[in-house]
Amino acid sequence: MLIQRGGLKVVAGLGISGVAAVNFLHNQGYRVAVTDSRSTPPGHDQIPAEVQTSFGQFDAELLLSAEEIVISPGLDPKLPEIQAAIAKGIPVVSEIQILRRATDKPIMAITGSNAKSTVTTLIGLMAEHAGVKVAVGGNLGRPALDLTKDEPDLYILELSSFQLETTSNLQAEVAVVLNMSEDHLDRHGDMMGYHTAKHRIFQGVKKVVHNRDDSLTRPLVPDATPMQSFGLNAPDMNQYGVLRDDDGTIWLARGRTRLLNSAEMYIQGTHNVANALACLALGEAINLPLESMLETLKSFKGLEHRCEFVKEVEGVRYYNDSKGTNVGATLAAIDGLGAAIEAKGGKVAIILGGQGKGQDFSALREALSKYVKVAVLIGEDAALVEQAVVGTTTLLHAETLEQAIALCQAHTQAHDVVLLSPACASFDMFSGYPQRGHQFVACVQELH
Secondary structure, rough: OOOOEEEEEEEOOHHHHHHHHHHHHHHHOEEEEEEEOOOOOOOOOOOOOOOOEEEEEEEEHHOOOOOEEEEEOOOOOOOHHHHHHHHHOOOOHHHHHHHHHHHHOOOEEEEEEHHHHHHHHHHHHHHHHOOOOOOEEEEEOOOOOHHHHHHHEEEEEEHHHHHHOOOOOOOOOOOEOOHHHHHHHHHOOOHHHHHHHHHHHHHHEEEEEEEOOOOHHOOOOOOOOEEEEEOOOOOOOOEEEEEOOOOOOOOEEEOEEEEEEHHOOOOOOOOHHHHHHHHHHHEEEEEEEEHHHHHHHHHOOOOOOEEEEEEOOOOOEEOOOOOOOOOOHHHHHHHHHHHHHHHHOOOOOEEEEEEEOOHHHHHHHHHHHEEEHHHHHHHOOOOHHHHHOOOOOOEEEEOHHHHHHHHHHHHHOOOOEEEEEOOEOOOOOOOOOHHHHHHHHHHHHHHH
């Protein structure tokens, strides 16, 4: 028999995390209701029959009768119905906040404009291979409250700025902001709003990892908080970084100690070296054995749509980075792959464009000038991209992804790289970045 506890919890916005929140709270014995602006929101058939539902619009009356509102990350707290509840003093929290309250187990918290999924997945594998009972999810894969079913000893959570916006005092065992570049400004208003949301991850944190190459990732925390850094330069004692040999070999290192030749990793590019170093620093913070972490690193193949190596055709390597939906992600891919092939005279042919989300594409100018021989522009904001980067490299236009790949193939030779990293959302031409990536992979597989 479930005991009804406390007042009414109202979940605003269904979808994956909303369903997990409804089911979790219901199982805990709370009175739960859910409201969504869609008349048949995804997941409406996965919640208990006893839960009160109000679909088709956000139910202002229901929200105002809540003891607490659990808001889905896709919903902007600036919605008038949510603001009315806040004005009445009703707390609005994320599902991450509910998890924090529900568990005394340590949480490793990971955010950043880019590479969150790669780092979260890789450190999750490192922990698992070291024998830790771990549950990995959040913004990636399984929703946070779903992970409680595993009864793990450690939660590893990828967190978006949207989730962090309504999360307070997370008290993570260790937290990191991997990097910061313009993204979601349409939601957060400006870079300061975005930065503030991201840095909520450090509230009450026990240990910090930060990126030396990006000053925006270093938090203001009490001096006594242990801090560990990573970066693509030679590291100080006890920090993680890179040592370079005269022949150009790049070593992952801790202080003066060489740990791993970067050529031994499947995931290539300097941005992936940074991701690997971030994982080693995070792993050290929770006492994972170094040898075991390095073994995992050597076997990790990377994520689908994330600088994923597809195929080599006549000495040209093709990479699917369809998840590069913002300028920062695309910069990391161009710089990472460009620097890796530069020594052999290789250049990048890149496919750019889609829905630009109000970003400033001129940030790509330097990388395009330095590493890119041709950029093929697609999608509804192709003209905006062109305007921002004109004069940096050869710019071509294509109507379809297939046409774009053919143009790249025509303009490349051995040691070059063809990269799909659009710096844009995909909804003008595709159902999402996975469909865009799958189409790219299918077209490349046809090449010979």
